Amino acid sequence: KAGxxxxxxxxxxxxxxxxxxxxxxxxxxxxxxxxxQTPGQGLQFLFEYFSETQRNKxxxxxxxxxRQFSNSRSEMNVSTLELGDSALYLCASSLEYGTVTxxxxxxxxxxxxx
Amino acid sequence: AQSVTxxxxxxxxxxxxxxxxxxxxxxxxxxxxxxxxQYPNQGLQLLLKYLSGSTLVKGIxxxxxxxxxxxxxxxxxxxxxxxxxxxEYFCAVSPYSGAGSYQLTFGKGTKLSVIP
Numbered sequence: 001k002a003g004x005x006x007x008x009x010x011x012x013x014x015x016x017x018x019x020x021x022x023x024x025x026x027x028x029x030x031x032x033x034x035x036x037q038t039p040g041q042g043l044q045f046l047f048e049y050f051s052e053t054q055r056n057k058x059x060x061x062x063x064x065x066x067r068q069f070s071n072s073r074s075e076m077n078v079s080t081l082e083l084g085d086s087a088l089y090l091c092a093s094s095l096e097y098g099t100v101t102x103x104x105x106x107x108x109x110x111x112x113x114x
Numbered sequence: 115a116q117s118v119t120x121x122x123x124x125x126x127x128x129x130x131x132x133x134x135x136x137x138x139x140x141x142x143x144x145x146x147x148x149x150x151x152q153y154p155n156q157g158l159q160l161l162l163k164y165l166s167g168s169t170l171v172k173g174i175x176x177x178x179x180x181x182x183x184x185x186x187x188x189x190x191x192x193x194x195x196x197x198x199x200x201x202e203y204f205c206a207v208s209p210y211s212g213a214g215s216y217q218l219t220f221g222k223g224t225k226l227s228v229i230p
Contacts, residue, residue: 090158
């Protein structure tokens, strides 16, 4: 059974640009959560999607957005990139909404903003 | 809201020695507790979790953790470490079902370095 797939693995963007990251959950999983990992702030929750609806959102500015498609794949978008957005972005999938006890993480997308 | 404190940012230990990684949490509601491991340039892998029942939880790779409700702690232990255990370890909590958001709140991590 394939795991959580995040693409691309690495990205370099320029300040002011926008970026889209993709996450394909484990087959049959319908909930996708996103986390940002930085050396200074650690791992922080961005948002969770289930049934194409955002269910929860962390304390991030509106430049961070996401969506989920009918096949449960999810994308997150960051507009007007800032240097501080450089981070490892991790996606986690779980079977249903609220089943964080069974969350599985992808390998992440390393975003570098220059 | 929840918060997690991992008391040691770095722990060096000799191979085959025991290790304990400490985790304390704060929450106004009951929580589930987790330990994850992250190897370089990788995502997070679940080591073990406490949901209910026995306070001693056994996980993968020989790790175990003990939930102490009175001390709000969930320390991770291994009796004998291997070089391959070198990684960063994260303690996390999530509120019980019905308490609203199910997001994970993580500690800052503990880097375990196993010395040959």
